[in-house]
Amino acid sequence: MATDYDAPRRNEADELGEDSLEELKARRAEAQSASVDVDETDFNENLELPGADLSGEELTVRVLPKQEDEFTCSRCFLVQHRSRLAATKGDQLFCRDCA
Numbered sequence: 001m002a003t004d005y006d007a008p009r010r011n012e013a014d015e016l017g018e019d020s021l022e023e024l025k026a027r028r029a030e031a032q033s034a035s036v037d038v039d040e041t042d043f044n045e046n047l048e049l050p051g052a053d054l055s056g057e058e059l060t061v062r063v064l065p066k067q068e069d070e071f072t073c074s075r076c077f078l079v080q081h082r083s084r085l086a087a088t089k090g091d092q093l094f095c096r097d098c099a
Contacts (some may be wrong), residue, residue, distance in 0.1 A: 073098055 066072065069082045074092035086099035
């Protein structure tokens with residue numbers, strides 16, 4: 001099949017310009033009708049207010065003591081691995097983030 005390379009090219013924008021007004025209105029209605037129904041009760045069950053009474057809740061986190069290859073940063077007070085040690089001033093140890 002021969003191709004005429006001098007002929008103007010047609011793209012989607014040209015094809016959309018030829019659609020009838022009714023088709024465009026129908027497309028707009030379809031796009032607007034795609035809304036999500038949100039159940040308000042599901043949203044409210046997961047909401048925790050500040051100052052809520054959490055005295056009946058128990059934490060199930062296992063806390064490990066500081067290991068031999070860890071240190072506590074003197075500035076941010078986070079337990080870090082020795083590989084993150086950046087500076088020492090006296091007996092104070094500083095991590096890379098705080099140095």
